[in-house]
Amino acid sequence: MPTLNEPKLIAGNANLPLAKTISRRMSLHRGVDQDLVSARVERFNDGEIFVEVYENVRGEDMFIIQPTSNPANDNLMELLIIADALRRSSASRITAVIPYFGYARQDRRTKARTPISAKLVANMLTGAGIERILTMDLHAAQIQGFFDIPVDNLYASPIFALDVKAQFKDRMDDIMVVSPDVGGVARARELAKRINAPLSIVDKRREKPGEIAEMTVIGDVKDKICLIVDDMCDTAGTLCKAAQVLLDNGAQEVHAYISHGVMSGPAVERVTNSVMKSLVLTDTIQPTQAILGAPNIRIVPTAPLFTQAILNIWHGTSVSSLFEDKTLGPIYESLYASGSL
Template identity: 80%
Template sequence: AVIPYFGYARQDRRTKARTPISAKLVANMIAQSGIERVLTMDLHAAQIQGFFDIPVDNLYASPIFALDIKHHFRNCLGEVMVVSPDVGGVARARELAKRIGAPLAIVDKRREKAGEVAEMTVIGDVSGKRCIIVDDICDTAGTLVKAAELLANSGAKEVHAYISHGVMSGPAVERVSSSVMKSLVITDTIAPTDAILTAPNIRVVPTAPIFAQAILNIWGGTSVSSLFDDATLEPLYETAYP
C-alpha cells in the first residue's frame, strides 16, 4: 500500500491517561486488512515503523527539497541557512543542511499548553541570511508564521519554508499568504486545494517520481535507500529542475 501521508502519525504516544495511541491502532488495522507492505513518506516519528508487523519503507522529502533549493537558490546558496522550527526537528533540518552545505539554526519554543506558543527564541546568527525553515507537517501554520516573523525580526534577509506534508487546515493558507515568508514549498502527499494552488507564495513539488521509482525498486528487488542519493534522484526530477 502506498500511503504518502500517514495521517495519524502525531498520535504516536499516550500524552495523558485514557488517550489512545491512534498510530498503533491504524497500523494494526492496515496489517489486518491483508496489506503486506507499506510505502510512505516522512513519518512524523521514525519509531512508528515499529508499530507495524509488516515491512515499512519510509521515504524522505529532504533529497527532493535539496534539489529544489539548489535550483532556486543557485545564485545565492552561500547565503542560505536551514532552520529547525523546534528542537525535535533538528535531525531533519541537519540532514537537509548537510545536503546543501548550509549552516543550521534552531527556533526554541516553549509551550504553556497545547496549541499555544508561549515563547520563541533563535539559537544561531541569522543576520543577512536567507532562512529556510524545514518541518514535516504544516497544519494551521500558526507556529510556522510566528517562527518566520521571529527570524525576520532577528535580521534574516528572507524567510522561506519547506514542509513535507501540507495539511493546511483552517486559516493556514491565509496566514501564509499574508506572512513575511517569501515562499512556502510543500509536497503533494496531500492533494493541494485550489486555495493552495492559487496562493501567491505557496509552491507544490511532486513526489510521484520518487514513489514510482521506489515501487519499481521494491518489485525489482533492488535497494530503496539508493533513492536518497542525489545521483539517483536527479534524473527522476530532470524535467522539473533542468
C-alpha cells in the same frame, strides 16, 4: 531474479491526481500501458464505503495509492476496504502506498488514559491483508516499529535539496536551514548536510496547548536566507510566527519547505499574509484550489520518487538508493530543465 507477476496500481479517492501521475510515469518507465486498475470506490447513502474491482488481479503485485489525509477516517476506511477486496481476489502481494500517514501524531501516550492511535492503525492495516507499507516522512520514525511487515519511509529532503540548489543556485553561501522546534532538528540537519548549509533552531515554549508563549532563535541568522524545514504544516500558526521571529533577528528573507501540507482552517490565509517569501509543499496531500491560487505557495511533485520506489519494490531492488542525489537527481533534472518547477 526475474519477476513473474505484474505490478498494478489502484487508487482510492484521497489523491487521484498523484495516483494518475504515478501511473503515467510508470507507463513511461516500463514502455507499457500502466493505467490504474479499473474500480469503483463509492459511498452508500448512510456513508458506508463500497469497493468493486473490475479487473482480474489474481496473482498480481498490487499497489494501493491512498494517503490517509482529511477526511482521515473515510480515507483510511477506503484503504482498508480496497485491501480486503484485493486479498479476497487472490492478489499475490498488497503494498499500501500511503504518501501521508494520518494519525502519525498519536504515536505515544502523552498523558494518562489516552490511546496510541498510530499503533491501532498499524494493526488495522496489517489485519486487512497489507503486506508492505511505502510512505513519506513519518511524523515519528518509530512508527515503523509498530508494524511487523516491511515499512519503507521515503524522505522529502533529497527532493528539497535539489529544489534549493535550483532556486538559490547563485546564493547558496547565504542559506541557513532552520528547525522550527527542537524535535525537528534531525530532519533539518539532514537537509542542511545535503546542501552544505549551517543549522539554526527556533526554540518555542508553550504555556498551554495551542498557545506559543515565547520563541527564541538559537544561532546567528543575521543577513541569512532562512529555510524553515518541517514535516507538516497544519494551521500554519507556528510557521508564520517563526518566520516573523527570524526576520526580527536580522534574517534577509524566509522561506519554508514542508513535506505534508495539511493546511487546515486559516492556514492558507495566514501564509499568504505572512512575511514568508515562499512556502514549498509536496503533493502527498492533494492541494486545494486555495493552495494552488496562493501567490507564495509552490508545490513540488513526489510522483517521480514514488514511481521509482514502486518499481524498485516490484523488482526487489534497493529503495534506500533513492535517498542519494546521484540516483534521485536524474529523475528530477528534466523537470527543472523544462522550467515546470
